[in-house]
Amino acid sequence: MSRGKSVSARYRWAVASRVAGAFLGGYALISAATVVLALVWPLPKAQAVLSATMLSFAFYTVFVIWAFHVRRLRWVWGVALGGTALLSAAAWLLGAGGAA
């Protein structure tokens, strides 16, 4: 909790980085996860897209809360960026690339 002068610049940067990692990194991660989930869900295409997108807000909530809970900042960015890369690659392999 911030208490006036005692807050160092280092702490402020750590907080900013965590906020960015949780909200923006998390958004990228969950976007990629939504695509993959919609592709692998064994339902007609439109229903799978709808289901995955409706669920995405729950996943996003879980990720952001985890990102503020986990001790090491490195983990937040690692999971957000690494997960986004992995899931994007999976989406590409599953054949989403050609549809758009």
Next chain:
Amino acid sequence: MAWLHTWVGLVTGWVLFFVFVMGTAGYFQQEITRWMQPERVVTPAPVETDRVILTERAMKRLAEVAPVAASWRITFPYRQPGDRAWQNFSIRWEEMPTEGHEYGASSNERLDPTTGAVLPPDPEPRETAGGNGLYRMHYTLHYLPYDWAIRIVGVATMLMLLAIVSGVITHKKIFKDFFTFRPGKGQRSWLDAHNVVSVMALPFFLMITYSGLVFFLFAYMPAGKDVIYGTDPETSEAYYDELYEGGEHKHAPIGRPTAPLAPMIAQAAKAWGREQIAALVVERQEGEAPEVVLEHVPVGLKLYDAATLRFNADTGARLPDEPNFSGAAGETQSVLLNLHEGAYADIWGRWVYFASGLLGCAMVGTGLVLWTVKRRRFHLNEDRWHQEHFGLRLVESLNVATIAGLPLAVAGFFWANRLLPIGMMDRAAWEYHSLFALWLGTLFYALGRPLRRAWVELLWASCVAFACVPLLNALTTLRGLPASLAEGDWVFAGFDLTMLGLAGTFAFMARKVQLRLRPAAAAMAPQPVLREAQA
């Protein structure tokens, strides 16, 4: 995590308070609009309700006015969901679409249920933003482009969902806390109040935030649909076609069905009950026989996808039900949206929604106050209480303007409805302007007055403003509270009584704040919390 809850709550608090106030009013939007158009003629209960006779009358008129059309629709008089107003007996037809268009032009007429004659339109009531105007602002805000507004509200909603979930995790003793109330203890009382209100309506808050996100799901999370269906409007349309129509259809022209309609209506009446048939539609997909579709009155959580019975219009044979293209996913979405809107609920159910909405205002309001009360203590601890801290003062002023000022502005919206000249140009727009001008005024007032006085005075002003609404109504219309009570008109009486109830609530709040923040009491009380940040 407590940190997350605190900051996320503050940043979005003001937007959410606005959304909750307007959304709560929205649960009575039809009733509010009715009050705001006192001269509007109300559709009377129909004398004739026999669907066979009504169909005969409507068919006669349709064959006359639109012998060849893409579709015919007869809407029977039925009571709208939640025991609201009567639906007019009316017909609607769609002309054959011109080349390159998917739909043709539609027209409709109101018919007299007893004679089948075309009814002239009612005299135009006064122009007003109405209850729908208040309701729409809870997601479109105002003076802002639609796309921005829904995204601002969406971010606030997402953050509220985070605040709720992290709030539950933060309060490990949530059930014990629920039974804890320590009044008269400054910050602790605010915390207890915040906890009680939040836990009481927790299921409602979870439902309302999540379903709110689902309303605009592809504006907020477009990735899935954009990657799989593309962003081109042509290709992305395929998503909706697959979900709701099972592929594209072209309409073929129809006319009066050759098979007798009475047996079809009898079959639907036997399945649902005679009064439960809402509409009869005649349409035809290219390459198929023309169809007669009977629709059930919208009811319960199937408000937008009411049950139907389909018949072959040439032979009268029953056709199989349309397959459910949207599946469990579509049904989940439909239930979420219906739960959010609450239009399925009867009058008592809507009061529960209204009360839950007010609890939402209370949750956001107490949370906002708690933030500043806590901060005030920090600053006092640091021995800086004699200096006015600019950020804190700004937050406090915004709190006053929001919690005490916005309700005042809403009362002003109702004042404007009664006081602006009836024939004024852009009258509805000026009702909005009145609301926002007043609201801005309260912010300047809060910035200019000592904080304690700003709270007390604006709360009293809200009280007076609401108390005067029934008075203005009685002075400017013939539907004052005594008259509507005598007539048993519960829409008007209920509105006026609700205004008085709100006035009472604000009087109570003003009195409370007045006592708590009395300078003499502050000097004696042990908590420095009670004193204003300003010397």
